[in-house]
Amino acid sequence: MASSGMDLTDVRATMLRTLHLRALDANSPAPVLGDRYAAEAVRRIDYDWGRLAKRGLANDCYAVALRANRFDDLAAGFLRRHADAAVIDLGCGLDSRAFRLAPGSGVRWFDIDLPEVVELRRRLYADGDGYRMLAGSATDPRWLRELPSDGPTLVIIEGLLMYLSPAANRELFRRLTEHRTTGEIVFDGVAPWVAAKSRVLKRCFPRWHRAPAYLTSQRDYPGIIAETPGLRQITDVGVLTDTHRAPDPSVRRYYGLLGKVAAIENWMRVFRTAF
Template sequence: MTTEKVAFTGARQTLLATLYGRALDSRSDHPVLGDTMAEETVRRIAYDFTRFHLSRGEATGVAMRGRQFDEWTAQFLAAHPDATVVHLGCGLDGRVFRVAPPAGVRWFDVDYPEVVELRRRLYPERAGCRLIGSSVTDPEWTAEIPGDRPTLVVAEGLTMYLTAPTMEALVHRIIDRFPRGQFVFDAVSPLGIRAQRFNRALRAAGATLTWGLDDPRRLESWDPRFTLLTELAAVDLPWIDRLPPHYRIACRIMKLIPPIRRMGLLLRYRFSR
């Protein structure tokens, strides 16, 4: 087995923490996501993953978020079996393998060029799936994707590394390019941005969260073609019962304090031209 050396820094390095979270979840007796490919991939990367100090609760949290996005993706594909899926900031997430879209679906995994190169070396090619190496803030990336079908854009763990103007530009670019569809992503509140110093994995990666969203409805004012469909707090995700007891208690307490409850949100928007 060949192993890959990885020397990412900052936001790019955080993809190793989420990959490791899914790998740890898959080792558990009752996994939420059960992504054994993440575990195999971790074994193929020469890297000290323990430096993230991920607890079992944090790993389960990563898996819960991933599972919710998988379910939203599967729902969209059930309604649109000929859809385009655009997976932004894909890192080393094997969503395309977990969701296993039907043959009619066109799938694009997008991340920085060096991340995409690593992905090519670690994962097998999959029919219908293409990789695009680009920053999502580069105005050119959408040109590589045909804009002719219902489109799901999914971005997990990405938006908090953008800024308000780059996020707004991204929303316009998506709606200008694709005829109709959904944009699903998670976001951190401004309080979450302030609390980032307590995030050990983030500190270990040397990454900084830069964009906080206070009110998901505010994004509707960015573009009249953009409508909020679903707002789900991370602490309200199903599968809370798979968390270790002290994390379950913490979630119950967090739910009672609105600003804390809304520190991490999973959002689903609809768009149409």
């Protein structure tokens, strides 16, 4: 059994929460995503998963599954159009997208995260044909040099940009689009009120609010996109507007109601950009 060895105050441990939520979805009677790899990983990692039981949208298994589903759809669409694509999943955590989507043999897929996360990941998964894991930080340009720079590229960044400063995100986008010739960057962002709330909670109740604060919100993205040469936005969709994907009618009703409140509907959005 692999041991996580991570503390929840650490940004690296945020991937345990999303993994756990995908596993809860997978084990529910009517899953939205049905990520069997997540359920298996939770079984194999020695961690006190009960510590993660918290309320709120960010801790709701269906909300996290809806977000993953939207990213999966965007990735699957890109791979249908580009059978020879390179895919970079930055801040991949223990996510199994590369296995869920099972891309064709022409695709080169790179899962990238901080060294300790990749070390844990390697205990669950192995590099294979067209699939590699790389240890590196989004703020460090070195790992990009290990990647090919030819052909169409899809960069997936799910659940990471909010933990970096707007300046670090600007720099990351600039490096990504400079290194690659053409492609898309898909990423998510929290509403400004969600980011502000996380910072206040972190400042006022650091022992209770253990997760790292959000430093970047949706409000910062127009500037980041505008300042990235050649990058343009294609779509921007609220995760909770995908309610129809939930097979369980009570889950659909619950999200349908939440989605009617503009501020909540805005809670988490997924952006698709191209360069």
